[in-house]
Amino acid sequence: MAGAIWAVTESGDDGLKSISFEVIACGQALAEALGSPLEAVVMAADGSAAAEALAAKRVEAVRVIEDAALAPYTPDAYTAALVEAIKAEAPSLVLFPHSYQSRDWVPRLAAEVDAGFISDVVAHHIDGDDTVFVRQPYQGKLNSDCVFAGDGINIVSLQSGAYLADDAAAGDGAAEIVKQPVNLAAASRTEVLETFQEVENKVDLSRAEVIVAVGRGIGKQEKLPVVEELAEALGAQLAASRPVCDNEWLPIDRQIGSSGQTVTPKLYIAVGISGAIQHLVGMKNSGTIVAINKDANAPVFSVSDYGIVGDLFDIVPELTNQIREAKGTG
Amino acid sequence: MKIAVCIKQVPEGDAHLKIDADGISIADADLATEINESDQYALEAGLRLVESQGGEVVVVCLGRDRADEAIRRALAMGAERAIHLNDPAFQGGDAAATARALTAAIERENVDLILTGLQSDDAGWAQTGPILAARLGWPSATLIMEIEPEGDTIKVKRELEAGWFQWLRLPLPALLTIQSGISTVRYATLKGIMGAKKKEITKVTPVDIGLAPDEVGAAGRKTRTTRLYVPEKTKGAEIIEGDAATAVATLVEKLQKEAKVL
Numbered sequence: 001m002a003g004a005i006w007a008v009t010e011s012g013d014d015g016l017k018s019i020s021f022e023v024i025a026c027g028q029a030l031a032e033a034l035g036s037p038l039e040a041v042v043m044a045a046d047g048s049a050a051a052e053a054l055a056a057k058r059v060e061a062v063r064v065i066e067d068a069a070l071a072p073y074t075p076d077a078y079t080a081a082l083v084e085a086i087k088a089e090a091p092s093l094v095l096f097p098h099s100y101q102s103r104d105w106v107p108r109l110a111a112e113v114d115a116g117f118i119s120d121v122v123a124h125h126i127d128g129d130d131t132v133f134v135r136q137p138y139q140g141k142l143n144s145d146c147v148f149a150g151d152g153i154n155i156v157s158l159q160s161g162a163y164l165a166d167d168a169a170a171g172d173g174a175a176e177i178v179k180q181p182v183n184l185a186a187a188s189r190t191e192v193l194e195t196f197q198e199v200e201n202k203v204d205l206s207r208a209e210v211i212v213a214v215g216r217g218i219g220k221q222e223k224l225p226v227v228e229e230l231a232e233a234l235g236a237q238l239a240a241s242r243p244v245c246d247n248e249w250l251p252i253d254r255q256i257g258s259s260g261q262t263v264t265p266k267l268y269i270a271v272g273i274s275g276a277i278q279h280l281v282g283m284k285n286s287g288t289i290v291a292i293n294k295d296a297n298a299p300v301f302s303v304s305d306y307g308i309v310g311d312l313f314d315i316v317p318e319l320t321n322q323i324r325e326a327k328g329t330g
Numbered sequence: 331m332k333i334a335v336c337i338k339q340v341p342e343g344d345a346h347l348k349i350d351a352d353g354i355s356i357a358d359a360d361l362a363t364e365i366n367e368s369d370q371y372a373l374e375a376g377l378r379l380v381e382s383q384g385g386e387v388v389v390v391c392l393g394r395d396r397a398d399e400a401i402r403r404a405l406a407m408g409a410e411r412a413i414h415l416n417d418p419a420f421q422g423g424d425a426a427a428t429a430r431a432l433t434a435a436i437e438r439e440n441v442d443l444i445l446t447g448l449q450s451d452d453a454g455w456a457q458t459g460p461i462l463a464a465r466l467g468w469p470s471a472t473l474i475m476e477i478e479p480e481g482d483t484i485k486v487k488r489e490l491e492a493g494w495f496q497w498l499r500l501p502l503p504a505l506l507t508i509q510s511g512i513s514t515v516r517y518a519t520l521k522g523i524m525g526a527k528k529k530e531i532t533k534v535t536p537v538d539i540g541l542a543p544d545e546v547g548a549a550g551r552k553t554r555t556t557r558l559y560v561p562e563k564t565k566g567a568e569i570i571e572g573d574a575a576t577a578v579a580t581l582v583e584k585l586q587k588e589a590k591v592l
């Protein structure tokens with residue numbers, strides 16, 4: 001591989017986001033395998049603290065793209081900044097986190113610099129001359145191997161949690177910090193008006209010791225008593241996957257996942273939930289996870305401790321009864 | 331307001347996925363399909379805008395003959411007409427090749443707004459919308475949960491992580507990718523289904539929209555899928571066997587004695 005590998009990090013109001021180190025970890029592995037230099041990239045209004053933190057890692061250099069137009073984030077400013085930097089430095093492979101922010105602008109960047117773009121990658125391996133990137137299409141039910149088909153610049157975005165931030169190795173000394181000049185005079189067409197949290201969550205599920213979570217497998221709102229009774233028998237809070245809230249079968253403040261709440265109860269029982277990554281990130285660190293699903297291949301089983309494969313309408317009422325008996329309330 | 335809504339036909343959520351002999355796609359025979367979930371929400375959002383502002387919704391779909399079913403459903407829900415990019419040359423592209431084809435088809439329609447889903451439930455690249463906007467040189471915003479038209483501009487609510495949101499203003503024309511849940515999706519009524527039979531579906535090939543066949547589909551792609559497979563289970567649940575009563579009894583015992591959470 002000719003040019004450098006860039007690991008583009010993400011900064012927010014509180015500085016460097018921790019997913020940035022996941023990108024560094026992946027970048028280090030690729031740099032070693034391909035014999036290419038790895039450079040970290042910071043994009044921020046003030047990137048000095050982020051640059052210092054990154055310079056302590058094993059990277060050849062830290063490129064800092066600093067401009068007042070980079071906060072608050074807009075897709076126009078971020079795209080313009082990186083297009084200019086890429087044209088000036090010609091890296092061969094550019095890595096990003098697959099975050100809500102990168103989803104918004106990195107496809108535009110790929111179009112502008114005419115790059116191949118493999119998004120939402122969970123792993124990679126080297127196969128002869130090919131670097132193979134693994135994705136999880138079909139909502140995580142299948143895996144696919146992907147390679148780049150062209151010789152030009154390529155872009156990869158990494159699913160959060162796929163690489164470990166702790167694997168980002170420290171360097172021997174502080175890496176060189178390079179200011180990357182950009183000209184962002186053209187105004188962003190997007191005007192950011194207000195950033196806010198919708199409602200104070202009425203139910204704080206993060207404190208619940210036991211959670212029964214229901215997914216689209218319940219079929220319709222009228223069937224909810226099946227899981228409500230289980231929650232009651234367990235003294236548990238009832239929670240849900242996104243489609244259940246989208247359909248307004250349960251209020252949005254019961255949603256678990258990347259756009260809902262993150263929970264770590266002692267016991268999490270997932271009923272009729274397939275286990276898409278956006279749900280799993282909200283519950284996978286729970287103490288004990290039980291999944292009930294009619295599909296033996298549902299991805300939810302991969303993060304669970306115990307599973308029962310079958311129809312929830314047979315299993316859940318039985319579980320409710322036996323829990324009541326075990327607790328002497330039956 | 332003239333609005334283009336991009337819809338993709340995907341396997342139904344519960345469909346049994348059998349890997350095809352080609353090793354990179356899902357076997358087609360008897361596959362139950364539906365309109366991609368977030369695209370249904372995009373269509374709903376488009377229809378509501380037209381109901382309040384006037385105008386029309388044109389659905390745009392790249393897919394084979396069987397995508398006709400998805401297009402008819404969109405027309406039955408209330409879209410005015412459809413453009414169906416249907417030609418073998420369109421197949422097997424990556425998001426960039428697909429977006430190039432969609433751009434060429436939509437460009438000649440002079441729309442004010444393009445709505446797409448935020449990602450497909452099958453391939454799930456989450457790229458097509460913003461690439462389309464970049465190709466047109468239009469502003470874009472993703473993960474949209476509310477749209478307020480304001481004349482030459484629109485105000486939109488974008489979803490951020492962990493229950494945070496953001497209000498943005500964009501000049502028109504613009505492209506939005508719609509997040510599931512923006513508003514309840516309507517059902518097609520019987521009248522709608524009957525009416526859809528008379529609505530116009532324009533079938534286009536690459537040449538019809540000014541593209542060479544080698545600019546789209548597999549020939550125009552920069553990424554290549556080499557293998558589709560069932561993931562190896564490295565870790566995972568202890569699956570408890572038996573009929574409902576037996577399995578549940580074992581589970582309860584394990585939760586009490588092994589996990590000690592009951």
Ligand SMILES: Cc1cc2nc3c(=O)[nH]c(=O)nc-3n(C[C@@H](O)[C@H](O)[C@H](O)COP(=O)(O)OP(=O)(O)OC[C@H]3O[C@@H](n4cnc5c(N)ncnc54)[C@H](O)[C@@H]3O)c2cc1C
Nearest residue numbers: 336392424425446447449450453454455456457458554555
């Ligand atoms: C046989 C076969 C081979 C393939 N080989 C490859 C390959 O080598 N490389 C590769 O990258 N992909 C390949 N694909 C998948 C590819 O065709 C994707 O569907 C395409 O890349 C679009 O990406 P996406 O569906 O993930 O869209 P996303 O970017 O996730 O979709 C976002 C939104 O864009 C719109 N949209 C997407 N597709 C369409 C469409 N067809 N019509 C209308 N609107 C649409 C929808 O509104 C959707 O919600 C292959 C598919 C098949 C069947």
Ligand SMILES: Cc1cc2nc3c(=O)[nH]c(=O)nc-3n(C[C@H](O)[C@H](O)[C@H](O)COP(=O)(O)OP(=O)(O)OC[C@H]3O[C@@H](n4cnc5c(N)ncnc54)[C@H](O)[C@@H]3O)c2cc1C
Nearest residue numbers: 215216217241242257258259260272273274278279294312
């Ligand atoms: C940017 C973004 C953010 C998102 N944020 C979130 C989020 O915060 N939270 C979230 O949950 N999702 C979120 N999603 C959506 C996520 O990708 C999935 O679509 C969603 O989690 C699927 O919900 P589900 O498992 O309930 O439904 P499905 O995937 O439809 O699964 C239903 C399951 O029920 C099973 N089933 C059906 N009938 C029965 C039965 N009778 N008995 C037993 N099992 C049965 C099926 O086998 C299937 O596995 C987000 C997506 C995106 C792109």
